[in-house]
Amino acid sequence: MALDADAILDRRSLRRRLAIWRIGALGLVALLVVVAALGVFGRGGGGPGPRGPHIAKVEVSGVIFDDEKRQKLLADLAKSNAKGVLLMVDSPGGGVTASEDLYEAIRLIAKDRPVAAVVGTVAASGGYIAAIASDHIVARKTSITGSIGVLAQFPNFTGLLKTVGVQVESIKSSPLKAAPNGVEPTSPEARKALESLILDSYDWFKGVVEERRGLKGADLANVSDGRIFTGRQAIELKLVDEIGGEQEAIAWLETKGVDTKLPVKTWKPRQGPFSGFGAASLAAGAADAAGMHALADGLRRTGNALVLDGVLAIWHPSL
Structure with missing residues (x-):
């Protein structure tokens, strides 16, 4: 019976230690996500750079x-x-x-x-x-x-829309508003x-x-x-x-x-903490888990400039 009691105490002690480790691990993950998010949202740009001549x-x-x-x-x-x-x-x-x-x-x-x-x-x-x-x-x-x-x-989809039987209608304040737009001649x-x-x-x-x-x-x-x-x-x-x-x-x-x-x-531009470990992805995952899906999508696009301004000075933009 004494041995059984000791075994029970040992198991309880082990459970407590495991619980402490789990809480610590969860806290560390949470901290990494927060720091990663701060790296994404924090002040952008390079730091003061190298000092001295x-x-x-x-x-x-x-x-x-x-x-x-x-x-x-x-x-x-x-x-x-x-x-x-x-x-x-x-x-x-x-x-x-x-x-x-x-x-x-x-x-x-x-x-x-x-x-x-x-x-x-x-x-x-x-x-x-x-x-x-x-x-x-x-x-x-x-x-x-x-x-x-x-x-x-800009792409012109008028031929395709006519083929599939879709007509886009619009009401404009003036003829040149939102023109050209690709959905009308x-x-x-x-x-x-x-x-x-x-x-x-x-x-x-x-x-x-x-x-x-x-x-x-x-x-x-x-x-x-x-x-x-x-x-x-x-x-x-x-x-x-x-x-x-x-x-x-x-x-x-x-x-x-x-x-x-x-x-x-x-x-080089300053990177956020843990950027090499996918800081934006970590923060996006946390936003998804919290149900903030639009924010998560925005985070995944961070650092990936997807949109050029409307007028281009570029060689072979389609490549």
Whole structure:
């Protein structure tokens, strides 16, 4: 009987310990979810970045979207102790407004230190807008650049809707409201209005190229018809300054008084805690469990810029 009593006590003690461990584990999971959520919702953008004199390296890659973290990073870089900047560009472009924001942010950085752009595989359209915000552009012989132009694309489903017997009706305050919309034939007036918007943005793009590259008249017209160019062609057309890569860009910074013995430090947008472990997914799972499905969907889209603004400066947007 004594042995049975001891066994019972041991089992009770074991159950208590297991209960404590389970509560602790649940608390840890809850804490991770909360911290992950804070990482998602917290203040975006880069931190203060590297301290002390240095050469900053910052990347502009992929399709250019509105990006608060990128803009915060560039604003911090403009106030930093970086003595020179390497802008590593590898982008086919993106939204016109996002490209304009990026251009202005880079020009602000360049007010207080020299900025050299290093073109990777491609710096076309909006990617080229980013590159010409720098003071010196270095590209490989086979880099793709140019594609100076603007476009707007929208699907037209009128044929399909007619085939399936669907007619979309609308009541508008004026004929050009929400036109073109893809569910009714595009009127000449709507097409002309959209064309006016495109041409105005195109004039802005050409104006930036004229200002930054010193191209005018026939020389500007020769490069601004939407074509792309290799690095070798671009240097002949004065779209880039030098053939090479990062080392050539650093050598140019030296000609502008930058001490090239300074460390080259990479600036990256600050990530939320546990971002490598799927912070957005963890927080989305918690939102789903709480029945907040719309919030969960939004979290899953966090960090995945799915929508470009309506007017594009992009090379091959359908790819």
